[in-house]
Amino acid sequence: MVFIPKDLEYHLKKFIKKFKKRNMKSKLIFSITLITSVIFSYAQDKILMDASNSIKIDELKEKMYTYSSDEFEGKDTPSRGQQLAVAYLANHYKNLKIPSVKKNSYFQPVPLQFEGKPKISLNISDKDFKYYDDYISYKNGPDKDYKDEDIIFAGFGIEDNKYSDYKNLDVSGKIVIVMGGEPKDKNDEFFINGKQKSKWSNIRQEINLKSKIAKSKGALALIIVDEYLHRRYSYRFRYSDSEKGRKRMELGNEESNNFQVLLFSEKHKEFLLNENLKLNMNFKKDVQTFSADNVAAIIRGIEFPDEYVVLTAHLDHVGIQNGEIYNGADDNGSGTVALLEIAEAFALAKEQGYSPKRSVVFLHVTAEERGLLGSEYYADYDPLVPIDNTIANLNMDMMGRADPNRGIKNLNYVYVIGSDILSDDLHKINLDANENEIREAAKLSYCNEFIESLPHKYDTLIGENGVRLSGGEKQRLSIARAILKKSSIILLDEATSSLDAETENKIQKAISFLTQGKTTIVIAHRLSTILNSDKIYVIDKGSVIGEGRHDDLLLSSDAYKNFYEKQIKKS
Numbered sequence: 001m002v003f004i005p006k007d008l009e010y011h012l013k014k015f016i017k018k019f020k021k022r023n024m025k026s027k028l029i030f031s032i033t034l035i036t037s038v039i040f041s042y043a044q045d046k047i048l049m050d051a052s053n054s055i056k057i058d059e060l061k062e063k064m065y066t067y068s069s070d071e072f073e074g075k076d077t078p079s080r081g082q083q084l085a086v087a088y089l090a091n092h093y094k095n096l097k098i099p100s101v102k103k104n105s106y107f108q109p110v111p112l113q114f115e116g117k118p119k120i121s122l123n124i125s126d127k128d129f130k131y132y133d134d135y136i137s138y139k140n141g142p143d144k145d146y147k148d149e150d151i152i153f154a155g156f157g158i159e160d161n162k163y164s165d166y167k168n169l170d171v172s173g174k175i176v177i178v179m180g181g182e183p184k185d186k187n188d189e190f191f192i193n194g195k196q197k198s199k200w201s202n203i204r205q206e207i208n209l210k211s212k213i214a215k216s217k218g219a220l221a222l223i224i225v226d227e228y229l230h231r232r233y234s235y236r237f238r239y240s241d242s243e244k245g246r247k248r249m250e251l252g253n254e255e256s257n258n259f260q261v262l263l264f265s266e267k268h269k270e271f272l273l274n275e276n277l278k279l280n281m282n283f284k285k286d287v288q289t290f291s292a293d294n295v296a297a298i299i300r301g302i303e304f305p306d307e308y309v310v311l312t313a314h315l316d317h318v319g320i321q322n323g324e325i326y327n328g329a330d331d332n333g334s335g336t337v338a339l340l341e342i343a344e345a346f347a348l349a350k351e352q353g354y355s356p357k358r359s360v361v362f363l364h365v366t367a368e369e370r371g372l373l374g375s376e377y378y379a380d381y382d383p384l385v386p387i388d389n390t391i392a393n394l395n396m397d398m399m400g401r402a403d404p405n406r407g408i409k410n411l412n413y414v415y416v417i418g419s420d421i422l423s424d425d426l427h428k429i430n431l432d433a434n435e436n437e438i439r440e441a442a443k444l445s446y447c448n449e450f451i452e453s454l455p456h457k458y459d460t461l462i463g464e465n466g467v468r469l470s471g472g473e474k475q476r477l478s479i480a481r482a483i484l485k486k487s488s489i490i491l492l493d494e495a496t497s498s499l500d501a502e503t504e505n506k507i508q509k510a511i512s513f514l515t516q517g518k519t520t521i522v523i524a525h526r527l528s529t530i531l532n533s534d535k536i537y538v539i540d541k542g543s544v545i546g547e548g549r550h551d552d553l554l555l556s557s558d559a560y561k562n563f564y565e566k567q568i569k570k571s
Contacts, residue, residue: 054345063337068329075328076319077112077249077292077367085315086293089364092340093297096347101296101361101384108294108384110366110377113252115140116286117241122262123280124151127271134265136234138207140250140285141221141260149220151175151277156182157210157222158200163191172218175279177272178210180226203229204371211261221260221279225272230265249370251377252289292316292366294374296384299346301358308385310361312375312395313339314368335396336364361385368397438484445480445510447473476507483514490520527567536560 067088073081090106093099100106118137122129129135150173155165157178165178182200183191192198199205207224214222239245250256260283264272295315301307313335317328327333343362349355361384365374378384438458442448450473454460462468469477482490492511522530530536531550538546538553538560546557553560 054348055341059344060337060341063340064329064333067336068327068333070325070327072327074319074326075315075317077316077370077373078290079319081319082292082316082366086295086364086366089295089315089336089340093295093343093362096344098297098299098343098347098362101298106295106297108296108378108382109291110294110374111252111289111291112249112367112370112373113257113290114247114288115250116247117237118286119282119284121282124272125274125277129264129268132234132238134268135223135262136230136237137260137283138224138233138263139211139259139261140257140287141283142258143284144260146175146220146279146281146283149175149279149281151177151223151272151279153273153275154178154214156180156200157214157224158182158192159213160192160200166213166217171214174219175221175223176214176217176219177223177225178214180206180224180229203232207261207263208376211259215259221262223262223264223272225264225266225269227266230263233263234265249367249373251373251381252287252291253377253381255381256377257285292374294366294378295364297343297362298385299343299350299356299360299362301360302355303357305359306386306389307358308361308390309356309358310363310385310390310393311339311342312363312365312393314366314374314397315364316366316369316374318369330398332368332397334399338396338399339364358391359385441480441483444483444513445476446506447476447480450476476510479507479510479514483510488518490515490518491523492520493523494525527564538563 067085071081072085072088073079075082075085086107090100093106102108117131118140120131120137122131122135131137152169152171152174154169154171154176155178157165157176159166163183180201182198185191189195190197190201192200199209207229210224211222237248240248314332315336317331317333318326320326339362346356346360363378363384365378367373368375379387383390435458439448442451442458451458451460454462520533522533524530534549535547536550536553537544538557540559546553546560548556554564
């Protein structure tokens with residue numbers, strides 16, 4: 001679980017309010033500016049705005065076009081293109097004078113290996129099992145003969161602060177067999193996370209977690225019985241082991257290759273859960289070793305330099321397939337260049353004398369498309385900064401994506417995938433931040449008061465086309481939506497026509513905020529709406545009879561002057 005300190009939470013929420021004061025041009029810009037701003041030492045407006053203003057659309061485009069160009073050949077692991085990509089990233093940090101985490105090197109070599117079909121025979125209590133059809137070796141242990149090894153059942157293989165399958169169970173020196181997924185209570189809710197599945201049901205994460213626990217308990221190997229896991233990976237492995245397939249890849253360090261994990265089909269469930277079973281297995285793996293690089297840089301904090309916020313993005317994609325380059329602009333050029341721009345903002349702030357409170361690590365990881373291997377190596381085997389002192393990790397991947405539950409009408413929010421599973425703290429902050437932004441827009445458009453008076457407040461169903469709202473309420477709500485959307489072009493058609501004088505005055509203030517720095521087209525009979533416009537067109541019976549600024553039209557257009565005197569001057 002990721003813990004978000006209270007001071008970091010405070011700055012995250014505070015930035016949402018400050019963000020309303022400037023015009024952002026995209027969801028990507030909003031996200032990376034948010035990440036940048038909440039980590040600074042202090043929340044002065046000038047620091048926040050100077051840092052966020054350094055993040056430019058044009059610079060993002062330039063970096064994206066470079067990083068997603070054919071020159072980098074899709075950045076497969078391993079490949080010449082990826083070598084060029086990691087050199088590009090390292091040079092970026094060198095040019096920004098952001099030092100490497102490792103002494104004298106921005107690169108963290110990650111040992112990797114290609115894996116083919118192992119030579120394996122498996123028998124449990126005189127019953128032979130067939131590779132692919134019955135089971136697969138998901139994680140290869142050492143070449144070894146297992147002879148008459150005891151098998152012990154350990155439920156779901158979970159050890160959590162809310163639930164444990166290993167209580168009063170000694171598995172040392174034994175083969176552990178567990179079921180896939182996680183248990184439910186009598187109310188059909190999960191023991192760990194209530195109505196939602198937890199990390200213990202999250203496919204690869206589930207397998208890795210259960211294998212680590214079994215290994216830590218002294219088990220020789222782990223068998224997971226799960227139909228979905230077996231079907232998913234046996235299909236993949238069968239194809240990757242074929243002549244047409246793309247070879248499987250795993251970490252190649254010795255520590256990660258000393259524990260055997262087998263995935264079994266549930267068709268053998270009844271047999272495998274019998275007591276007093278014995279396992280005999282001869283195993284020899286087929287591997288080719290090599291290495292690829294993570295890239296890591298750091299800006300030291302000034303108040304808590306030994307506490308770390310790690311910002312990550314995977315640097316790789318899938319390379320060249322069937323002669324076609326898969327450039328990976330979205331996955332994950334977007335996250336990569338966002339991280340580069342964030343680093344640049346931090347470097348600028350440091351030049352101006354403002355460093356982050358905590359140390360910030362900029363980490364680009366390799367082999368994500370091959371199974372999250374670069375991040376796994378960093379987290380489990382060679383963390384460049386202490387894991388215990390890492391107070392938050394913010395990962396950026398495919399940053400233009402939207403929450404499918406929200407639709408596409410309004411994209412002005414931060415979408416954090418899996419935050420409810422991986423970090424309860426971050427999930428709550430994210431929900432609060434998005435909720436605060438909606439409420440802020442409602443206050444700016446003077447909607448908040450009438451919304452709070454509705455039966456279910458912000459969750460009230462207002463009917464098709466807002467049938468339950470008055471004309472003025474609809475207009476104010478439309479302005480709130482426009483504030484949230486942050487479009488570069490605003491069209492207002494009789495925006496204050498249904499409002500009384502007092503409310504119109506309030507809405508004018510909201511419109512002034514909405515239209516600041518944007519191209520705004522206003523159609524109005526009320527001159528109060530357009531007096532400060534850069535250019536006014538006077539239209540009568542379908543023809544333009546005058547154009548210019550307000551002061552010019554008072555002198556050049558009798559129609560405009562008469563209109564002004566009747567509507568404004570006498571009021």
